[in-house]
Every structure is written in structure tokens, then in C-alpha cells.
Amino acid sequence: xxxxxxxxxxxxxxxxxxxxxxxxxxxxxxxxxxxxxxxxxxxxxxxxxxxxxxxxxxxxxxxxxxxxxxxxxxxxxxxxxxxxxxxxxxxxxxxxxxxxxxxxxx
Amino acid sequence: xxxxxxxxxxxxxxxxxxxxxxxxxxxxxxxxxxxxxxxxxxxxxxxxxxxxxxxxxxxxxxxxxxxxxxxxxxxxxxxxxxxxxxxxxxxxxxxxxxxxxxxxxxxxxxxxxxxxxxx
Numbered sequence: 611x612x613x614x615x616x617x618x619x620x621x622x623x624x625x626x627x628x629x630x631x632x633x634x635x636x637x638x639x640x641x642x643x644x645x646x647x648x649x650x651x652x653x654x655x656x657x658x659x660x661x662x663x664x665x666x667x668x669x670x671x672x673x674x675x676x677x678x679x680x681x682x683x684x685x686x687x688x689x690x691x692x693x694x695x696x697x698x699x700x701x702x703x704x705x706x707x708x709x710x711x712x713x714x715x716x
Numbered sequence: 717x718x719x720x721x722x723x724x725x726x727x728x729x730x731x732x733x734x735x736x737x738x739x740x741x742x743x744x745x746x747x748x749x750x751x752x753x754x755x756x757x758x759x760x761x762x763x764x765x766x767x768x769x770x771x772x773x774x775x776x777x778x779x780x781x782x783x784x785x786x787x788x789x790x791x792x793x794x795x796x797x798x799x800x801x802x803x804x805x806x807x808x809x810x811x812x813x814x815x816x817x818x819x820x821x822x823x824x825x826x827x828x829x830x831x832x833x834x835x
Contacts, residue, residue: 642821644761651811651825652753652761657818664823695761699820703777707761 612696614708622716627683629711631696636676640700643672643681646710647692656681657699683713691715718742720750720812720826727832728802735798736829738812745793746770749815751822752786752797756808766815767795802833 611634621627631641639659644652654663656672659679669684683690696708723737738750752764765776769788776786788795795812810829813822 640818640820642818651828652813652822653825654821654823657821657823661818663817663821697761697821699818702766702775702820703763705763705777705820707763709760 612698612706612708614694614696614711616711617709618712618714620714620716621683621686623688624685625716627686627690627713629681629683629694629696629713631674631679631681631708633677633679633698637698637700639675640698641672641674641679642697642699643670644695644697644707645690645692646695652695655694686713686715688715718814718824720814720824722810722812722826722829725830725832727834729835730802730804730833732802732833733798733800734802734831735796736810736831738795738797738826740793740795740814743814746790749819750788750795751813751815752784752795753811753813753822754808755811755828764797764810769793769795802831804833804835807831807833 613632615630641659643656646652660672671682673680693710695710719741721739746769749766751766754762764780765786767774767786785798812826814824816823
């Protein structure tokens with residue numbers, strides 16, 4: 611099980627946003643992060659815990675290993691308003707998503 | 717440009733069969749896994765299964781084993797998700813996604829297919 615916190619995060623433009631994800635057991639560094647905006651498909655941001663996907667701005671960074679993971683948006687932009695999901699991809703068929711964190715612009 | 721284009725929204729009755737599709741282009745179709753992911757309101761995202769079109773190796777998560785069938789047709793670069801007998805609880809938004817760059821992460825997604833099952 612992947613548990614994300616907080617459920618909702620309200621951040622001012624230019625401020626840092628920190629999203630957390632906790633795994634119920636170790637998943638090594640096999641965590642991905644996705645961004646989903648209303649009416650759109652998820653978009654891969656981070657894989658392998660810390661590697662940015664192609665085309666993802668440098669303000670997005672991932673960290674963590676084992677059971678604790680973090681997605682940081684260093685300077686929030688208005689277009690970053692979305693729901694963010696973590697997902698562990700350690701062993702099939704146990705791949706699971708967290709329940710999501712909604713990021714709002716204050 | 718990598719693209720996954722899914723078939724359109726479906727409205728069906730309980731007990732109906734259904735097959736939805738996901739057509740891939742812009743990369744070597746046989747060389748990467750494709751997953752099907754279900755999204756239900758209030759329940760987030762769930763992996764249903766994955767297929768490797770190169771050899772049709774198909775794997776299901778326990779919740780969906782026996783409930784759906786995933787297949788691929790290499791000749792038309794298309795992956796399918798099918799039900800033999802739909803239930804109202806199958807109503808959801810379904811996405812296909814290409815597995816890359818790491819096994820288990822998915823870097824390109826289809827636009828989603830809304831399936832509504834209602835009598």
C-alpha cells in the first residue's frame with residue numbers, strides 16, 4: 611500500500627511544495643510520480659525515485675528509498691495545479707498507486 | 717512522436733461484451749510493455765494488466781485476473797482490453813500506457829476510454 615500525504619496542499623506561486631509518499635514495505639527505489647490534470651491522462655514526472663522523465667522541468671525533483679519518498683516542486687507555477695500520484699513499481703503484480711495529493715495554488 | 721490513441725466512449729448494458737483498443741505509433745510496438753489502468757471516481761488509479769506485444773506475454777493483477785482479457789495485434793500495432801460480460805461496476809475510465817523508460821514506469825498514455833455500463 612502506498613499512502614500519500616497530505617491529501618490537499620495549498621501553496622503560493624513561487625513557494626516550495628513538498629509531497630510525501632510512504633510504502634507499507636520496502637520498494638527499494640522503485641517509485642514513480644505522475645501528474646494528472648482534470649480531463650487529462652497522467653503524465654510521468656519521476657521514475658526510479660529520483661530520475662526526471664524527458665521534458666520534465668528541473669523544478670520537479672524526487673527523493674527517497676525503502677519506504678519513504680518525496681516529490682518536491684521547488685518553485686510552484688500556476689500550471690502545476692493538479693493531482694499528483696506516487697506509484698511503486700518494485701515487483702509485479704504488486705504495482706500500486708497512492709491515493710493522490712491535490713496541489714492547489716493559493 | 718510516440719502516440720497511443722484509444723477507441724471512443726462506450727455505453728453498454730450489464731451482460732454485454734466489449735472490446736476497447738489502443739493503437740500505438742511512433743516507436744517499436746513490439747519492444748515495450750503496454751499496461752491498462754482503470755480510474756474510478758474516488759478510487760484513484762489501478763493497474764489491471766500488462767502485455768508485451770513482441771511475444772504477447774500477458775500478466776494480470778489479482779483483482780483483474782479472469783475478469784478481463786488483454787491481447788495485442790502486431791500487424792496493426794494495437795492492444796485490446798475486453799470483457800465477456802460487463803457489470804455496472806466496470807463503469808470507469810480506462811487508460812493504456814507505454815512502459816518506459818524503466819520496467820514499471822509509464823511515459824506515454826492514451827487519452828482514456830470512458831466505459832459506462834447501465835441498464
